[in-house]
Amino acid sequence: MHQHILHTLKELAAEKDVTLLYACETGSRAWGFPSPDSDYDIRFIYRHHRNWYLSLATQKDALSLIKNDLDITGWDLKKSLLLLKKSNIPLIERFQSPIVYYAAPGFKQEFRQLIRAYYSPIAVFFHHHSLVLKFRETCRPGIPFKLKGFFYMLRSLLSCNWILHDDTVPPMELEKLLKYTSPRISKTILRLVALKATKPESYDHKGATSLFNRLDGLFEQLEASRSALKVNNSNMDLLNHYFINKLNDPTYD
Structure with a gap:
């Protein structure tokens, strides 16, 4: 492929x-x-x-x-x-x-x-934060929910958690984002990853109440800690310099 x-x-x-x-x-x-x-x-x-x-x-x-x-x-x-x-x-x-x-x-x-x-940690945080809020509405314990939407919510939640613990860009892979979660939560999440690998996108899941409770607790921690995040570099010079160099590079013409 x-x-x-x-x-x-x-x-x-x-x-x-x-x-x-x-x-x-x-x-x-x-x-x-x-x-x-x-x-x-x-x-x-x-x-x-x-x-x-x-x-x-x-x-x-x-x-x-x-x-x-x-x-x-x-x-x-x-x-x-x-x-x-x-x-x-x-x-x-x-x-x-x-x-x-x-x-x-x-x-x-x-x-x-x-x-x-x-x-910019603060820009990336609020991007993921908005996705958490969006998918949180449709992924609640006690009612069937799409695993796809749940993992979108989960990945964004863990990315927010990463940003509050680490200066680096959050990794793309879900398993790496588990670095700052408890072993118990990680184990439950990985079981759901294995389940999703066997189910079509249309599959509805029900359950995981204890996991939702722990994730709600994590969300509340993030809400209380986000005010300390940094803003990004506002200077365009580096980008302009790079762009001009690429345009003048004969390799691409």
């Missing part, structure tokens, strides 16, 4: 006359809790030829393709850098993915250095 995905990405890049810089898996396959019928959520970054960026016209800065079980979305380099300035978490997470389909020489390392400079 890896080679099939890479071939599809290269075909799309050739069709649109862009240069592929980075491509990875996101979603449940990268997060570590796929179902047997999970799609492949593929995200990539690309760049145009230098003259494309000199046009006075506003141009499309994203590409997408749905093909069978492949869900593919790409962002232009300039768009990606502007989103990084805002500490955009979907972008940042792509460089934490354990499944990388392609990386141009040096690009992943360069971009991760930029992430370290522009990562």
